[in-house]
Amino acid sequence: MDVAVLMSGGVDSSIAALILKEEGYNVVGVTLDMHKFSRENIKRTKKITKKIKIPHIVLDVKQDFQREIIQYFIDEYKNGMTPNPCVVCNSQIKFGIAMDRLKFNKFATGHYARISHEDSWVLKRGTDRLKDQSYFLAMIDKKRLKHIIFPLGNYKKETVRRMAKKIGIQFNEQCESQEICFIEGSYLRFLENIVQTKEGDIVDTEGNVIGKHNGISGYTIGQRKGIKKPDTHPYYVVKIDLQNNRLIVGRERDLYSNILFVKHPNWLSIPPPNTPLSMDIKIRYGQTPVKAVFYPDKNMVKFLSPQRAITPGQIAAFYAGETLLGGGWIS
Helix, strand or coil: CEEEEECCCCHHHHHHHHHHHHCCCEEEEEEEECCCCHHHHHHHHHHHHHHHCCCEEEEECHHHHHHHHHHHHHHHHHCCCCCCHHHHHHHHHHHHHHHHHHCCCEEECCCCEEEEECCCEEEEECCCCCCCCHHHHCCCCHHHHHHEECCCCCCCHHHHHHHHHHCCCCCCCHHHHCCCCCCCCCHHHHHHCCCCCCCEEEEECCCCEEEEECCCCCCCCCCCCCCCCCCCCCCEEEEEECCCCEEEEECHHHHEEEEEEEEEEEECCCCCCCCCEEEEEECCCCCCCEEEEEECCCCEEEEEEEEECCCCCCEEEEEECCEEEEEEEEC
């Protein structure tokens, strides 16, 4: 069976391709040409596909990436939100536009996640808890699941590294640590060159003006850095008031809430619920899932215990044990 494997030139996607080849698939390595930094990925992947003896093609998605990811990233910060470009790239580019254009029946990546077929197709957490990437897949289209393979879902990262050494290819771990693939250096500097900023007030939770900011773009909920106010206790951003161009700041205790609302909920492994549903939820990638109840009539989540720095623009990922039920954008 033919399978397209998205390959970035990193260790995970390369070993994913190798595993599928060894399992008997006809593997084609595909590198997405997404932005100006893709050239190195393409060059690196060409060497790897030659080494493991599979064909390699490049798919140009630069215009799509500019429209769907870079412009989204800019617009979200303009609107006082904190974007998650990796989630959008997975749903719109990798498991959207790329799948449609490549027209392979099976499509694989190096994500640490699992797909299984029980009564229906379901997406599950990767067995390596430290590397599980199911959070970033919460917004992909349910109908895509039957076409996707995650070869690394049952592997530990250390095992993958050992496999890489065994085939004699040196991998640059920097690829993994790069937060935003289309920005070199600080994202704040990137925004400064694009987004027009306007000075405004920094206000405490009681409405007192305590300082000035140089523009709300780039601030995020829970941020402490950049709030220039001498005090014995630190201030944190607790709300971004876009309409009045104000940063509202408070103490650590003001960051906690037990309620959030989501927009565009996406149900991957179950039908949309019509009654309140108990679940585990992650509101950021590195978090351990916490207990909550989802109320579908209001698209509201109520946590059993208050959560710190619930951030509009990020993803709330819904879980039931190992299974990723779906997710929604925090509004």
